[in-house]
Amino acid sequence: MGVLNEFFVLPFLDIAEAPLFFIEVIIGGLSAGVMYSLVALGFVLIFKASGVFNFAQGVLALFAALTLVGIMEWGVPAPVALLLTAAVMVGLAFAVERLVLRPLVNQEHIILFMSTIGLAYFLEGLGDTLWGSNVKKLDIGIPEQSFEIGGVLLNQFELVAAATAGTLVAVLAVFFHYTRVGRALRAVADDHQAALSVGIPLKTIWVIVWSVAGIVALVAGIMWGSKSGVQFSLSLIALKALPVLILGGFTSVPGAIVGGLIIGVGEKIGEVYWGPALGGAIENWFAYVLALMFLVFRPQGLFGEKIIERV
Amino acid sequence: MLYREAGQFKSSYGADQAVFPIAQDRWFIAAAAVFAFVVVPLIADDYWLQAILIPLLVYALAALGLNVLTGYAGQLSLGTGGFMAVGAYMSYKITTAFPELNIIVVFLFSGLFSAAVGIVFGLPSLRIKGFYLAVATLAAQFFLIWLFNKVGWFYNYNPSGTIDAPPRAMLGVLITGAEAQPEVKYLTALSLLSVFALLTKNLVRSSVGRAWMAIRDMDIAAEIIGIRPLRTKLLAFAISSFICGVAGAELFALHFGSVETLAFDINLSFLILFMVIIGGLGSILGSILGAAFMVLMPIALTNLFVGGLGMQAVTAKHTEFMVFGGLIIFFLIVEPHGLARLWQIAKEKLRLWPFPY
Amino acid sequence: MSQPQKKIGDTLLKVEDISLSFGGVKAISGVSFEIKEQEILAIIGPNGAGKSSMLNVINGFYHPQEGTITYKGEARHQMRPHNAAKQGIARTFQNIALFKGMSTLDNIMTGRLLKMRRNFLWQALYWGPALKEELAHRERVEQIIDFLEIQAIRKTQVGRLPYGLQKRVELGRALAAEPDLLLLDEPMAGMNVEEKEDMCRFVLDVNDEFGTTIALIEHDMGVVMDISDRVVVLDYGRKIADGSPDEVRGNKNVIDAYLGVSHD
Numbered sequence: 050m051g052v053l054n055e056f057f058v059l060p061f062l063d064i065a066e067a068p069l070f071f072i073e074v075i076i077g078g079l080s081a082g083v084m085y086s087l088v089a090l091g092f093v094l095i096f097k098a099s100g101v102f103n104f105a106q107g108v109l110a111l112f113a114a115l116t117l118v119g120i121m122e123w124g125v126p127a128p129v130a131l132l133l134t135a136a137v138m139v140g141l142a143f144a145v146e147r148l149v150l151r152p153l154v155n156q157e158h159i160i161l162f163m164s165t166i167g168l169a170y171f172l173e174g175l176g177d178t179l180w181g182s183n184v185k186k187l188d189i190g191i192p193e194q195s196f197e198i199g200g201v202l203l204n205q206f207e208l209v210a211a212a213t214a215g216t217l218v219a220v221l222a223v224f225f226h227y228t229r230v231g232r233a234l235r236a237v238a239d240d241h242q243a244a245l246s247v248g249i250p251l252k253t254i255w256v257i258v259w260s261v262a263g264i265v266a267l268v269a270g271i272m273w274g275s276k277s278g279v280q281f282s283l284s285l286i287a288l289k290a291l292p293v294l295i296l297g298g299f300t301s302v303p304g305a306i307v308g309g310l311i312i313g314v315g316e317k318i319g320e321v322y323w324g325p326a327l328g329g330a331i332e333n334w335f336a337y338v339l340a341l342m343f344l345v346f347r348p349q350g351l352f353g354e355k356i357i358e359r360v
Numbered sequence: 361m362l363y364r365e366a367g368q369f370k371s372s373y374g375a376d377q378a379v380f381p382i383a384q385d386r387w388f389i390a391a392a393a394v395f396a397f398v399v400v401p402l403i404a405d406d407y408w409l410q411a412i413l414i415p416l417l418v419y420a421l422a423a424l425g426l427n428v429l430t431g432y433a434g435q436l437s438l439g440t441g442g443f444m445a446v447g448a449y450m451s452y453k454i455t456t457a458f459p460e461l462n463i464i465v466v467f468l469f470s471g472l473f474s475a476a477v478g479i480v481f482g483l484p485s486l487r488i489k490g491f492y493l494a495v496a497t498l499a500a501q502f503f504l505i506w507l508f509n510k511v512g513w514f515y516n517y518n519p520s521g522t523i524d525a526p527p528r529a530m531l532g533v534l535i536t537g538a539e540a541q542p543e544v545k546y547l548t549a550l551s552l553l554s555v556f557a558l559l560t561k562n563l564v565r566s567s568v569g570r571a572w573m574a575i576r577d578m579d580i581a582a583e584i585i586g587i588r589p590l591r592t593k594l595l596a597f598a599i600s601s602f603i604c605g606v607a608g609a610e611l612f613a614l615h616f617g618s619v620e621t622l623a624f625d626i627n628l629s630f631l632i633l634f635m636v637i638i639g640g641l642g643s644i645l646g647s648i649l650g651a652a653f654m655v656l657m658p659i660a661l662t663n664l665f666v667g668g669l670g671m672q673a674v675t676a677k678h679t680e681f682m683v684f685g686g687l688i689i690f691f692l693i694v695e696p697h698g699l700a701r702l703w704q705i706a707k708e709k710l711r712l713w714p715f716p717y
Numbered sequence: 718m719s720q721p722q723k724k725i726g727d728t729l730l731k732v733e734d735i736s737l738s739f740g741g742v743k744a745i746s747g748v749s750f751e752i753k754e755q756e757i758l759a760i761i762g763p764n765g766a767g768k769s770s771m772l773n774v775i776n777g778f779y780h781p782q783e784g785t786i787t788y789k790g791e792a793r794h795q796m797r798p799h800n801a802a803k804q805g806i807a808r809t810f811q812n813i814a815l816f817k818g819m820s821t822l823d824n825i826m827t828g829r830l831l832k833m834r835r836n837f838l839w840q841a842l843y844w845g846p847a848l849k850e851e852l853a854h855r856e857r858v859e860q861i862i863d864f865l866e867i868q869a870i871r872k873t874q875v876g877r878l879p880y881g882l883q884k885r886v887e888l889g890r891a892l893a894a895e896p897d898l899l900l901l902d903e904p905m906a907g908m909n910v911e912e913k914e915d916m917c918r919f920v921l922d923v924n925d926e927f928g929t930t931i932a933l934i935e936h937d938m939g940v941v942m943d944i945s946d947r948v949v950v951l952d953y954g955r956k957i958a959d960g961s962p963d964e965v966r967g968n969k970n971v972i973d974a975y976l977g978v979s980h981d
Contacts, residue, residue: 102491152693158490159436160696163637166630167688174681182678288502288626291495299491328510337499341484344496373855374848559841566840566851567826567833574816574827581814584776585894586802586831595837642818 052326060322072201074321075314080207082313083214087269088290089297089305090218091262096299097238098258099150101161105169107287109263112176113138114270114279118187119180127189131267138263139256146255154251173284182281187274210272217268218306221261225302230257238300292340301352308351315339379561396550401543409542410615412655417549418610420651423635424553424560424644425603430633431641432564433596434576435485439497440632442481442504443601444608445624446474449514451609452523456516463528463535467552467609474605475598477504482597486590489579501626509621522620525613536613545614552610553648556603561644563599572596573642604632638691640698649699658684725946726754728787729898729930730775735784737770744770745781745954752898757924758932759945759962763974766951768934769811772900775932776808777801789897803831807891808900811934813883817876821886824875825861828893829854861889865919881912888919892927899923901933905940913937917944942966950974 064071088106095103103109116137120130149164192205225231236244237254245251273283293312297304319335368383370376380386404413426440450470455463481500485493508514515523527537534540535548563569571592574582583589612619631654639650661683665676695702730752737745745767752758760768773779775786777796785792788804807828816824833854839847862868865885870878875886884904891899904920905913921944923929935941941948941962948965950958952974958965965971 102494149689149693153696156692156696159430159637159641160692162491163634164689164692166634167685167692169685170688171682171685174678174683174685177678178675178682182674288498291498295488295492295495330506330510334499334502334506337496337502341496341499344484344488344492373852373859377851377855562843563837563841566837566843566847567830567835568837568840570819570823570827571830573819573823574830577816577818578814580778581810581816582827584778584798584802584808584814585828585890586799587827588799599837 055326056323059326063322069201074317076201076203076207078314078317079310080204080210080313081317082310083207083211084269084273084286084309085290085293085313086306086309087214087217087265087272088286089293089309090221090302091265091269092290092294093297093300093302093305094221094258094262094265098234099161099237099255100158100241101150101165102158102299103262104162104165104287105172106262106266106290107284108169108172108176109138109141109266110270110273110286111279111281111284112141112172112270113263113267114187114274114283115176115180115185117189117267117271118185118274118279121187121189131189134267135264138267139260142256142259142263145259146252150255151252169284173281184278184280185274187271187279189271189275191275206276213268213272214306217265218302221302224261230254234258289336292336295337295340296343297351304352312336312339377565379558379565393554397547401546404546406542409546412659414542414546414549414615415611416651416655417546417553418607418615419632419635419655420648421549421553421556421610422604422607422632423639423647423651424556425600425607426632427636427639427642427644427647428560428564428572428603429596429600430636431643431646432569432576433572433593433600435482435593435596436490436494437497437600438494438626438629438633439481439500439504440604441624441626441628442501443474443478443604444611444628445504445508445621446477446601447471447605447608448612448619448624449508449523450474450605451613452516452525453514455526455528455613459526459528462530463613464530464548464552466528467606467613470609471602471605474608475602478597478601478604479594482594485593485597498626501629505621505624508624522618523612524618525616528613536617538617549610549614552606556606557644557648560603564644568592568595634688638688638698640700643698643700645703646698646700649703653699657687725756728752729754729789731787732771732775733785733787735771735774735781735786737767737774737779737781743954745774745951747784748951748954748956749784750949750956750959752930752932753947754930755924755928756930756946757920757944758930759941759948760932760934760951761936761938761941761948762951762957765953767954768951769902771951772808772902772932772934775801775898776806776900802894805894805897806900807894807896807898809884809887809891809902809904811902811906813880813887815875815883815887815890817874819875820872821867821875821878821889822855822858822862822871824886825858825889825893826854828890829858831894858889858893861892864892864922865889866915881908884908884912884916885919888916892923895927896929899929899931901931901935903934903936905935905937913940920944 088110091106091109092103095101095106113134117130117134120133121127125133145168149168150161153161153164191209195202195204197203225234233244233249233254234257236247236249237251241251269286270279270283273286289312290309293305293308296311297306297308316332316336316339319339320332324331368381370381375381380389400413422440422444426437429435429437447467447470450473451466454469455461455466477500481497484496488496509521515521518524525536527534527539529535533544535544564572571582571587574585574587575589575592579589608624611623616623635650635654636647637650638653639648640646658680661680662676665671665679666673671679728751733749735745735748736743748767748771760771762768770779774781777798777800781794785794786796788796788806816827819827833850835847835850839845843851862871865888867882867885867889870882875883878886888901888904901920905916908916917940920931920933924931933945945962948958948960948962949956950965950968950971952970957970957974958968960968
């Protein structure tokens with residue numbers, strides 16, 4: 050009885066007793082969720098265009114943040130440093146396409162997946178070698194005051210983060226739907242061979258997606274890095290973004306966004322209200338279980354269409 | 361012209377289905393066995409045994425287990441570390457609860473626990489495939505590690521949070537514990553690996569293995585010819601986790617002697633997966649070659665950077681990471697089908713040697 | 718072509734009023750026909766007529782929204798593919814569905830999976846009953862390999878075989894199950910004349926020697942008219958004709974369907 054009580058009664062009583070706190074928890078979850086969405090977005094972009102499950106996405110964010118901090122330490126003003134870092138990420142995209150993807154074209158998915166784990170090791174080592182491995186502070190001047198609306202405590206930083214993520218998604222959506230490159234990208238996502246046969250340059254497309262993913266990683270890296278410092282653990286948000294992919298689907302941009310928010314909120318609520326009953330530190334696996342439970346009811350994910358299998 | 365099959369005719373299907381149908385192969389294997397079982401324990405020093413050979417054999421067993429699931433049944437798993445942890449922690453619980461029980465039996469029982477856990481976490485494989493499943497297996501990885509960390513019962517409420525291998529003997533010879541001879545540990549690991557490699561080889565050339573490969577190559581067609589997907593996949597999960605569980609128990613009791621959950625974190629899962637891919641998906645020999653490669657390469661790199669180039673240990677660590685990542689990519693590009701494929705090509709060449717065609 | 722007199726028996730499988738749609742798109746609407754024991758039935762029709770969908774319904778891969786299937790006297794609304802296989806329905810596919818990473822021998826051996834009884838523990842030992850069983854089935858499979866004249870590619874990985882041979886291996890895998898009803902989805906598509914003749918011979922031989930009932934989809938009218946006992950014609954998901962090859966050849970609806978008279 051005591052256990053049942055702890056799992057099925059007490060948490061709800063807590064919620065009912067302090068609704069304002071519950072709203073704060075949700076807002077906290079949303080702000081973490083935005084991060085997950087951003088990282089998941091990087092995954093989705095690359096998976097859509099090249100079928101590669103890019104495990105290095107988290108390390109990409111770390112590497113971007115490290116590079117930004119490193120450049121700023123030379124005394125370069127923040128806006129210039131941002132541009133320089135973005136340029137580095139584009140350069141990295143070229144290098145990845147030339148040195149990793151092109152030689153591995155037409156290999157099985159698992160081989161490409163493993164090569165991105167190799168890439169993750171490489172970038173981690175490279176970042177540490179270039180910029181050192183101690184925790185760094187990242188401050189590009191995002192305001193951090195807290196304020197109150199109707200009894201709910203809010204933080205400017207979180208609003209800025211949400212706004213940035215929202216803008217980024219909007220820009221990407223426009224890019225995907227209304228530009229020539231975007232159309233080519235969707236064609237490639239649908240069928241590589243067919244896209245090649247109508248003359249879409251696969252290599253260029255890959256460089257573009259990896260560049261975009263690199264810049265998305267940079268944004269995620271800045272957000273996360275400003276909040277809790279730039280260090281190795283930053284690359285671990287990739288692991289947090291993976292359940293988002295199960296939930297939203299590997300190929301759906303809206304899925305990544307909404308999935309990220311759901312996971313962020315679900316995780317926060319689980320941690321605050323059910324964490325104590327489970328002995329705490331559940332954040333490592335809770336999101337996965339949440340995503341798996343969701344899959345049982347909707348195997349095609351949030352925005353996926355039911356696939357008609359053919360033989 | 362030393363290695364060829366001309367003139368070796370088979371008069372029965374039985375002979376044609378032997379593990380090593382070619383006589384030269386049988387000789388080679390016999391020689392390798394003698395070398396591994398007799399010569400190595402005589403000539404290898406403690407460093408070689410403890411730092412290289414024992415982990416190599418243990419990892420090879422884990423790679424064999426993962427290869428059943430990923431290489432043969434086609435189900436990508438990132439939860440190997442978690443399943444190995446089940447083996448390690450259950451072997452600790454069993455051997456401390458029943459000190460009289462033979463340690464090999466303990467290993468096998470902990471494998472059974474691991475198999476049961478594997479079945480539970482294999483259930484999603486009915487509905488999800490590919491990378492979705494891989495991510496789902498991460499749930500096993502994180503949840504199991506959390507569980508063994510959180511619940512004191514699993515480590516007998518040891519204040520340090522570690523589990524320590526108690527001394528256990530078989531036929532009067534110590535196998536586990538700090539006092540046990542490295543040679544004995546080596547031979548135990550080698551024997552277990554040999555037995556499991558043979559049993560796995562048998563499985564994959566029987567109808568169970570064919571059902572696995574059918575699911576791997578085309579699951580819809582497999583279902584239409586009457587293979588039941590869930591049962592087949594769950595059996596693969598069970599057998600794979602069983603083997604990984606035994607490997608986990610060995611990693612704890614034979615190699616480390618004392619471990620905490622950190623030893624079984626996600627990096628272990630990746631390490632084993634690398635062994636399988638670099639060794640060769642769907643190859644028993646590949647699992648062993650892959651393990652050898654992944655154990656030897658970092659040691660060689662460290663020796664090169666610290667010993668050879670005189671780098672600082674920290675810088676060397678970072679550089680090692682880079683080179684390690686780079687080498688993996690390089691290797692995947694050069695031979696995506698793994699070391700086992702290289703071995704096969706070498707044999708094809710040898711068959712014609714010294715003539716070019 | 719004069720064929721040896723065959724004993725065409727009772728109804729083996731009967732589909733009644735089958736309707737199947739995918740999210741609003743009707744693939745099959747209200748189709749009924751019978752397959753009689755020991756006959757060779759051809760299902761023909763223009764592309765998109767619902768022929769493959771019909772085979773998928775028969776072996777339980779698609780589940781029709783309406784209608785019943787009566788197989789061996791037992792009526793049911795739908796069937797799991799696994800059960801269909803168990804009850805003796807085997808098939809080949811339009812776009813070859815072999816297990817590409819396995820050898821010819823192993824592929825055909827998978828066709829016998831349902832007949833192998835030893836559990837995995839015996840198989841892990843590869844000894845005693847398991848070995849005996851394996852060898853007994855190997856022998857049956859070797860007979861099929863001989864029958865299809867593919868001895869030379871026994872141990873070749875099927876992914877490396879040319880198209881025509883892959884089709885043959887796929888037929889071998891279906892035959893290995895010793896089916897009562899064999900469904901062939903365009904067994905001769907993409908073959909040259911010689912390969913087609915070989916395949917026709919195999920189909921007729923299977924029907925003659927083993928008494929297997931065969932339902933096949935084929936576009937080559939010459940082949941259809943030559944080897945089938947009866948022809949069912951589908952167009953736009955409906956049955957428009959059903960009868961002997963000669964009857965169908967003269968049917969006005971059929972001629973219209975193939976020559977493209979507008980549908981209103």
